[in-house]
Amino acid sequence: MMRALVLTGPGAAEVREVPAPVAGPGQVVVEVERAGVCGTDVELFTGEMSYLHSGVSSYPLRPGHEWSGTVREAGAGVDASWLGRRVTGDTMIGCGHCRRCVGGRHHVCPERHELGIRDGLAGALAERLAFPANRLHVLPDGVDATAGALVEPAGNAQRCVDAAALAAGERLLVLGTGTIGLLTAMLARARGVEVHLLGQELAFARSLGFAESWTRGSLPSLPWDAVVDATNAASMPALAVDLVEPGRRVVCIGLSGAPSMIDTRDAVLKDVTAVGILGASAGLAPAIEAFASGAVDPRPLVAATVSLDEAAAVLAGRRPATAGPGPKILIDPRRTIEGYA
Template identity: 60%
Template sequence: MRAWVLHGPSSGAVEEVADPVAAPGEVVVDVERVGLCGTDVEFFTGEMAYLADGHAHYPMRLGHEWCGRVSAVGAAVDPSWVGRRVMGDTMLGCGTCRRCTRGAQHVCAARSEVGIRAGRAGALAEQVAVPVASLHRLPDSVDAELGALVEPGGNALRAASATGAGPADRVLVLGPGTIGLLTAMFLRASGAEVHVLGRTPESLDFARSLGFVAAWDEGSLPSVAFDAVVDASNDPRLPALALDLVEPAGRVVCIGLAGVPSTVDTRTVALKDVTLVGILSASPGLDATIAAYASGAVDPRPLVSAVAGLESVGEVLAGQLPVGAGPGPKVHVVPGG
């Protein structure tokens, strides 16, 4: 089959590789769509921390935001899975440790991550093999475009839920990228008043086009009370800014990852009685995200700026968008296209 293989920083290409075979407990999925994200960019540039700590190494096959249709099953897998439309969890725990048995497989110390960690091949290929236990069924109302947005949506839903916000609350989202805007969408669906903080006029204009009229840069941010602040940026300054801006007894949610350590003053956390929450992984939020997309409560389609083939992956990861790309932050790949 055809797959996009990354051999080192800025060195990747479409190659013919062996077809995946479903091991016991696994399935093979014909991949319909894959989303490219910031993690993929970090592997492409060589800046991803997993490369330094040994959790990942080249060559590797990226792609963890995917959907497709099951085409084969391994031993001990119900054959009725064949033909079903699915997406899959990225985080694959060992299944036996204390964290896994307590329902937190997404932080298992021995986990693999599809297209990211421990050599588990990703979905930037015509097919991918994954454990059947990682699959989530997609209803007909969730097409391939939405299906490939479930994984980032699960992260965002968890961030929005962690704010505890509802109709009486005002929330500020720092960073109008894919995760920030998805978080804003889930917050809006909960009834919260949503504000967005960004840096560039283009990103703020795009946020406004999605209906987030309260979109600001740091110089224009109004002096109002924020009951929760979500840092969905990669700016190491912003966790401290979030703590400064949040109301006493409010909540700060950190889902963005900077390339260098961020610093917050825990004295401020204590004196303001702030709850500080970290979010890693979509795992606990996948089913609720599928339901939100299926019902139309959240519509993330405008975030997709372009759809490309495998041959364009390297260019996109290098920052070159396909001709005719729209203003959204997300590019999708159709491996069989």
């Protein structure tokens, strides 16, 4: 048996003793060292997540899709060299044989699993995790467990930077100063892009070296070569289209609780390209490389690392008393409230 966080209904979660996973054919079992809590996990906890209403996710549900750990077991057909390796993995796990998977778009496979999100594959807010070996990514020695758990959000951010299609010296405006927004800013800066941020709480962003951080009222009138919307505000996509330079790109990764509207007349008359980002898949390897090379250090984003027993409180919106200013809370499933077991 092992301990795992289980969401039992809207606003209800508890740590339970559950059967420890066994590595099936093509799978490994990973001892989880860190798992991140993100907005998707919060929406699954509150019951607001759209997947709960469309039927692809249901309670009881075991969340967690941002993680790092060490391979402890290998199933049939898995190379034994995986044993003992430090890894993270791709949240989006396609069927492998449909038209989308064959075409390199497994992250939008209609039959995909999403680790800890859709039904079918229990998540990483647990002591151990069963995971397909063909979706693992090795963590180099220079990427510790904390940074490893930030690879998945960084992969999403990397895809935002790629989609913005900017050259060094061009100007990017990132809407939102949460984890994805800040990681997008950090990865873009590492490419030589001039980065500006728009948000409400700006002190932490400025502490990371983003002096050009603005509120809506103080935002300067500058030509924005690309705009990334990493917020959950319904008004932001339209603002992004309004602000971006004609002929350039708006990248949308944030999801609002209410429908967001873009006037297509604005997009057409400005010849704007709008790109939606779902999943980190294509961004995972370059994100790991950015961390390993030292071009980006994501660890300052972590406000606290707490035990599995404290995860429900974090999902309910309570921050640990000792938390720093960063936006990310990590869970160490090996830890008890008193310390390490």
